[in-house]
Amino acid sequence: MDKVAVILAAGLGTRMKSNLPKVLHPLAGRPMLTHLIDTCASMFTRVVVVSSGDPAVAAAAAPHQIVVQAERTGTASAAKAALPYFGTGLVTIIYGDNPLISSRTFGHLAAALGDQRCRLGILATRPPDPGMFGRVVGEHGLAERIVEFVDATPEERKITLCNVGGFTGAATDMARWLSLIDNRNSKSEFYLTDIVSIARDEGANVGIVEAEWTECLGINSRSELARAERVLQSRLREALLDSGVTMTAPDTVFLAWDTKIETDVVIEPNVVIGPGVTIAAGTRIRAFSYLEGCVVSRGAVIGPYARIRPGSHIGEDAHVGNFVELKATALGNGAKANHLTYLGDSEIGAHTNIGAGTITCNYDGVAKHRTTIGSNVFIGSDVALVAPVSVGDRVIVAAGSVITENIDADSMAIARSRQVVKQGRGMKPRPLKDSV
Template identity: 60%
Template sequence: MVSCSSPGLTGLPGGGYPQKVMSTIPSSPTPPSPSRPATAVILAAGRGTRMRSERPKVMHPLAGRPMLRHLLDNAEQVFDHIVVVVGPGMEDVAALAAPHAVVVQADRLGTAHAALQAQAYFGTGDVAVLYGDNPLITAQTMRDLLACRRQPGVGLALLAMRPAHPGRYGRVVTQGDNVVRIVEWADATPQERAIDLCNAGVLCADAQDFRRWLNEVRNDNAQGEYYLGDVVTQAVADGVCVRAVVASEDELRGINSRAELAVAEASVQQRLRHGAMERGVTLVAPDTVFLCADTVLAPDVVIHPHVVFGPGVTVERDVEVRSFSHLEGCTVRQGALIGPYARLRPGSDVGARAHVGNFVELKATTLGEGAKANHLTYLGNAQVGARTNVGAGTITCNYDGVFKHATVIGEGSFIGSDSILVAPVTLGAGVITAAGSVITKDVPDDAMAFGRVRQQDNRAGYAKAFRKRLMTAKERG
């Protein structure tokens, strides 16, 4: 089912709303053709007042990427051209929309006004108007919308839904199979508010017809805005057949608040988890695993409960990620074992059959094939050779307060527990560092490095006498 986005998105400098244009364009719909070009106009100028945020609404993330990017990714699979309508000062939104055309709506006068700002980009084919805060519309639903519009005799197609709680969505008024009107909730009668078919706000029509209808929209309504839904009224007045494509509420959900963003996130996560399992990934407790839109999980990967994937993660076959691990911006090669309680930060590359164990953190580090760092370790800006074992409590001191420095460890080395490797430093192949060492100088191949204070002589009987003094002091209070 389809969710509708709230009105008020905006678009182009210097533009007041145009005067009504009397057109000589015939009212009959343009004959459809599958080969006709198609243009998507995405309205993305909403300030997101209900988000209580300085960030533009469409820049809020879903599954690790801005909601506008989700919509663009799907639209790029369907439409020949895309133009994004933004508001003044939304340079970050414009940058995200690149390389697609961008226009600015200087005055926020409603959704029809916003769409009109992009009319120079409509071209000669079909035009669909989408909303940046309806980011979950699939490519297939967009194709269905175009296919509906291109049926013989159909001049305008729209997306609609039957949500569980219609709330303040605009209602779609129908007669038989045809749509006759869209009424906004604020303007609806009690009888109209009882209609369960709701407007998703997405329309598709021939470019010339769309231009004309947008120019004819008026703002004589409760909000004093130019509603895109009134294009339906213009089309019906022209005797054009208007049809609705009904899609799911989860897919077409509008996002106007933090609460709605959380509901949409849950929906996206369900999609991503289902997709991963369909591709052969084992999610032991799916609802506890959080993925990003770009997470790549190969078949035969096993993900245990309570694992979080940030952006930019690729996991190859036969990897096991144990509970309470967090991965971001990293690659995990075939057969590796991660966690529990591991953290892989951006720039890390874990080699085939390598181990990253509990409370181990990697940052910008390459762990060679078969290498192991199993306990309580931080490796930053490091290159660790194949088959090297990094003991518990090892730290690469990579940051001097201004610059990051590299640590290089050769193949087959053994880094003793509680070793401190002060970068920049290079340890050759086959090196052993004594437990508790602070290594500040390069170590050649096959050498053993000691970097700790020598233990003083043992004091015979001192521990027993020390404990006796303590117990006596305790007894005396």
């Protein structure tokens, strides 16, 4: 049986107070919409409903089927825009601002159709503060209707079971029920939630799937986005701890959705890992380091206070130390850059030592250029390597040099003015002036 997930992503999200569409706000380094699309990947054919004014949302949803809601007249009209893609199996409709729902919960939602002869399954939860959520009216695991908070009576507002916005049913049933929804309510909108009472009017049982609150954190504001980020970060940390990664202060470590870390890695406090990072076993990431778009090989030590930028590859047993920044740089096995250094667009050979204060001058104001340094090289402190430039194997570069020409292997390079000492020209005692 084919299964289709219709993801509603056409809402304005005015409470976000942002020019960025709500569903594109990031969680753990990628848009919340993408989290939901990927969760549905193993179970559903995905159809994303977007607004005609949101080409960025359509781009984020590609290459999945995109449907445009011509006018924002409610969640039911958004769902109806996807009718041509319902197929003949099961259809699940979910809101795009619910990015933390698990695939297991989606499975329970579909399974609800087999319980108590239900023809519709709905997703619900019990938040700590029900607030403005729509309330699920019903009992014994079956829903009678969903009432929006603004339309609810005082008694209905006391109900703690709240609507999440997930609905599953047979494609033919869903299409028919959607066609019967009207806009007779305080907002004159077509509410998707009315599908419950319409199904009940036909005599259909509506099963309730109650999910954990932490899976159902719909996001409508910046504070709710931050709350969802906390939950997702906690999930990511727990997964790493369970896999054999040590974090001495887990709550201070921030991870990306695609972070890959092997066993026996130690991560010290206040580390931020952005998207695209892979860290091999036996590595130590020391405090206050920031990594993104990089590969760290076995046994390397990063930090403290290091920044590893996209395109960098740290070799086995290499060291990147205090206040060192790498960008698009390959640091060879056993190489060291331990202090106050910038290495950009460069390749550093194995067992090379980069002295404190060294920089690769990779940008000439128009274009970037590369620096290549061989193996077993000693670069003294405070050296500037003006790219494009190449340094051969086993070279020594004297401290304070400005290197503008290639250096052959097994050479020593000194590129600085000769020291001149003027005898007798040092500081001499001077009479003190009266203070004014």
